[in-house]
Amino acid sequence: MINIAILGTGKIIPEAIGAIQASGKFNVANIWARPHSRDNAAALAEKFNVNSFTTDLDEILSDSTIDFVYVGLINTVHYDYAKKCLAAGKNVIVEKPFTVSAAQAQDLIDLASKKRLYLFEAVTTLHQPNFFAIRDALNKIGNVKLVQCNYSQYSSRYDAYKRGEVAPAFDPKLFGGALADINIYNLNFVVGLFGLPKNVSYAANFGFNGVDTSGIAILEYENFLAQCVGAKDSASPCFLSIQGDGGYIYSTSPPNELNSFDLSVRGAEIKNFALNKFNHRMIHEFVDFGEIFERGDYNSVERGLKISLDVMKVVDWLAVRELGN
Numbered sequence: 001m002i003n004i005a006i007l008g009t010g011k012i013i014p015e016a017i018g019a020i021q022a023s024g025k026f027n028v029a030n031i032w033a034r035p036h037s038r039d040n041a042a043a044l045a046e047k048f049n050v051n052s053f054t055t056d057l058d059e060i061l062s063d064s065t066i067d068f069v070y071v072g073l074i075n076t077v078h079y080d081y082a083k084k085c086l087a088a089g090k091n092v093i094v095e096k097p098f099t100v101s102a103a104q105a106q107d108l109i110d111l112a113s114k115k116r117l118y119l120f121e122a123v124t125t126l127h128q129p130n131f132f133a134i135r136d137a138l139n140k141i142g143n144v145k146l147v148q149c150n151y152s153q154y155s156s157r158y159d160a161y162k163r164g165e166v167a168p169a170f171d172p173k174l175f176g177g178a179l180a181d182i183n184i185y186n187l188n189f190v191v192g193l194f195g196l197p198k199n200v201s202y203a204a205n206f207g208f209n210g211v212d213t214s215g216i217a218i219l220e221y222e223n224f225l226a227q228c229v230g231a232k233d234s235a236s237p238c239f240l241s242i243q244g245d246g247g248y249i250y251s252t253s254p255p256n257e258l259n260s261f262d263l264s265v266r267g268a269e270i271k272n273f274a275l276n277k278f279n280h281r282m283i284h285e286f287v288d289f290g291e292i293f294e295r296g297d298y299n300s301v302e303r304g305l306k307i308s309l310d311v312m313k314v315v316d317w318l319a320v321r322e323l324g325n
């Protein structure tokens with residue numbers, strides 16, 4: 001069993017710990033929290049039968065029995081804490097978004113590569129068997145012409161935001177907003193399948209503090225366009241669509257779950273695929289991380305990090321255009 005320590009006690013952490021334990025690959029050995037969140041760490045440790053919790057990061061970094069650290073903190077500190085853990089010789093899993101810039105992403109990748117440490121971004125989309133099946137089915141729909149992704153979900157924090165209460169998810173200074181949060185999944189889906197676009201643009205609805213509460217990113221490829229819609233201020237049915245001149249791929253799942261998809265090839269019956277093995281969206285990624293580590297497959301690490309870096313490059317480009325610079 002691979003020992004892992006958890007950094008953070010926020011909303012994502014209970015789901016992450018549950019998925020980590022359900023993966024059968026990791027033992028959650030310690031939970032770290034800042035001093036003011038000590039009671040939250042204690043409650044999580046009790047709930048999930050974790051033996052240790054601490055407010056001393058050095059306790060985790062100096063513990064030779066800890067193989068991995070999962071960074072589940074607010075977006076703007078992903079880089080700082082991941083770098084501290086890598087510098088201490090720990091393998092690291094960083095919750096999405098990987099960093100707040102491509103420069104930060106590149107720095108982490110260079111450090112991990114130099115020390116030959118395992119570094120992963122926890123983007124559920126890229127680890128679902130349905131994602132791999134979509135990738136394999138692309139050659140069956142002819143030349144791709146249009147890609148559309150819509151992940152719109154009314155945020156549980158949006159009512160408070162409308163009252164003037166700004167949570168990190170709606171704070172642009174903390175890399176909040178639709179682009180850096182919910183649309184990250186759409187971008188990973190598109191970039192994970194097709195690589196870097198040649199051009200990008202972004203149009204957004206902005207809140208009172210300048211945060212993008214919803215927006216539409218357009219990614220231009222050589223022979224097709226991809227549209228990524230992300231909204232935290234409104235809801236709609238979520239979907240993923242890839243149109244080719246010989247058929248289409250269509251899913252009614254949000255990209256972070258990707259529960260199933262239809263493959264329609266002209267002249268043939270529509271086929272439905274539902275290949276994911278686990279009910280919870282996060283389990284597949286931790287199974288993948290554990291198996292990659294167990295078999296010493298650093299090539300898979302590098303392939304995943306290339307997608308992480310490319311997505312951050314796209315976010316950089318989109319943010320520049322969003323600000324009109």
